[in-house]
Amino acid sequence: MSLETRNEINKYLVIFLDITNYCNARCRFCYNYSNLGQKPVNMTINIFRKAISFLPFVPDCNFFLSCRYEPTIHPEFFVLLKEIPSEYKNKVSFTTNLVKKLSREDIITLTNSNVHHINISLETFNRTLYTHLTQVDHENFYTNLENIAGVFSEYPDAPKINFITMILNDNFNELVDIITTAHKMFPCSSHHLRTPYFGITDSYKKFLTDQLLTKECLDNKKEQLLDLGNDVSLDTSMNLDTYNQILSGNAKPSSEHFHKVRIESNGQMELYGEKLDLGAIDNPYSYICRYTNMLKSIKGKKVYLFGAGFVHNVWMEHYSEGLDVICVFDNDESKWETVSSSGLPVRSPSELPELLSAGDRLIITSIYHKEISNQLKVLSIKDYFVFVDSWIYPREN
Numbered sequence: 001m002s003l004e005t006r007n008e009i010n011k012y013l014v015i016f017l018d019i020t021n022y023c024n025a026r027c028r029f030c031y032n033y034s035n036l037g038q039k040p041v042n043m044t045i046n047i048f049r050k051a052i053s054f055l056p057f058v059p060d061c062n063f064f065l066s067c068r069y070e071p072t073i074h075p076e077f078f079v080l081l082k083e084i085p086s087e088y089k090n091k092v093s094f095t096t097n098l099v100k101k102l103s104r105e106d107i108i109t110l111t112n113s114n115v116h117h118i119n120i121s122l123e124t125f126n127r128t129l130y131t132h133l134t135q136v137d138h139e140n141f142y143t144n145l146e147n148i149a150g151v152f153s154e155y156p157d158a159p160k161i162n163f164i165t166m167i168l169n170d171n172f173n174e175l176v177d178i179i180t181t182a183h184k185m186f187p188c189s190s191h192h193l194r195t196p197y198f199g200i201t202d203s204y205k206k207f208l209t210d211q212l213l214t215k216e217c218l219d220n221k222k223e224q225l226l227d228l229g230n231d232v233s234l235d236t237s238m239n240l241d242t243y244n245q246i247l248s249g250n251a252k253p254s255s256e257h258f259h260k261v262r263i264e265s266n267g268q269m270e271l272y273g274e275k276l277d278l279g280a281i282d283n284p285y286s287y288i289c290r291y292t293n294m295l296k297s298i299k300g301k302k303v304y305l306f307g308a309g310f311v312h313n314v315w316m317e318h319y320s321e322g323l324d325v326i327c328v329f330d331n332d333e334s335k336w337e338t339v340s341s342s343g344l345p346v347r348s349p350s351e352l353p354e355l356l357s358a359g360d361r362l363i364i365t366s367i368y369h370k371e372i373s374n375q376l377k378v379l380s381i382k383d384y385f386v387f388v389d390s391w392i393y394p395r396e397n
């Protein structure tokens with residue numbers, strides 16, 4: 001399949017894909033534990049091809065082949081990997097628990113894959129603790145790890161290895177050893193350590209209460225871990241004190257872990273609030289253009305905006321210069337026939353079909369873009385773009 005190369009890549013776009021919805025481990029710390037028992041659905045190659053058609057839009061390292069589940073158990077995992085075009089090697093990564101036994105041939109395939117890096121989840125080198133935490137036998141994990149270290153050392157162009165280690169009460173005193181041992185096995189590796197995400201299901205809550213460290217304890221350890229070098233990064237945002245504050249309503253959980261562009265293994269996708277079924281769409285590429293291409297070939301066109309609130313003002317400030325912006329539509333009746341704070345006439349959306357001609361540019365400038373998209377569907381208007389406030393859009397000369 002040929003993928004078009006586009007320039008209008010947006011640095012904020014991140015795609016979280018899951019090629020399967022199943023996992024072969026049952027880690028006690030897993031934030032996704034309650035979803036692990038569902039009927040397995042593996043992504044078809046057809047849907048995978050559609051998903052990777054988004055690659056041209058994604059900045060380096062922002063396309064994740066696994067997010068909540070275990071990718072290596074997909075029966076055609078290595079077939080799917082081969083579908084990733086070499087020109088996008090810097091964009092793709094996946095995270096694995098290494099629980100499934102990998103042959104030498106599998107590992108050689110990994111060295112040649114067009115993947116920028118592989119995240120390996122590593123909580124401990126203590127086999128008893130490993131089995132306790134993951135609830136699976138330790139043999140495959142440690143054998144895979146050693147075999148990968150051996151084979152990857154023979155292939156200098158193999159993907160980079162990044163370790164992810166949860167910071168838990170159970171492995172707290174081992175963290176320094178985990179980092180140094182992993183780095184000895186993979187001298188070019190990086191290491192990310194994180195405290196568990198927030199969650200409140202009964203079993204997870206109990207786990208967190210037992211395993212979270214106090215802020216003081218984490219602060220004391222930080223320096224020691226960062227001093228190891230070895231490309232160590234830390235996220236210690238969740239501690240026992242913060243967790244209790246959130247539970248008692250005195251603090252809010254961070255929402256940064258809840259992703260905007262997700263593709264499920266069955267092809268269901270959510271793109272900035274818009275639900276899509278990749279299996280049912282012929283050209284998914286055109287959907288993403290709606291969010292990325294609002295300025296493409298806009299010069300000389302009549303421009304109409306939909307949404308006269310805060311996002312509209314941001315758009316006007318950053319993008320209106322030199323453009324022929326005619327008016328803004330808004331659902332708030334009290335604004336109709338007035339002039340917006342940006343100086344544009346505000347009109348009722350009922351006037352839209354009459355005013356809009358082929359070749360004009362309609363851009364939604366509102367946080368309610370999902371609802372407005374539905375409204376436009378009812379009006380049979382398909383040709384429109386959405387401005388995502390947090391993005392920076394390159395201008396055309």
Ligand SMILES: C[S@@+](CC[C@H](N)C(=O)[O-])C[C@H]1O[C@@H](n2cnc3c(N)ncnc32)[C@H](O)[C@@H]1O
Nearest residue numbers: 029030031068069070095096097121164196197
């Ligand atoms: C959910 S897993 C999916 C990929 C794969 N199954 C694995 O574990 O490597 C993705 C990453 O999230 C980490 N993780 C699991 N539970 C977590 C939690 N409660 N908070 C933060 N990260 C977590 C895992 O250790 C892993 O590195």
Ligand code: SF4
Nearest residue numbers: 023025026027030097
């Ligand atoms: S291996 Fe990953 S997805 Fe599976 S239970 Fe552990 S953390 Fe969750």
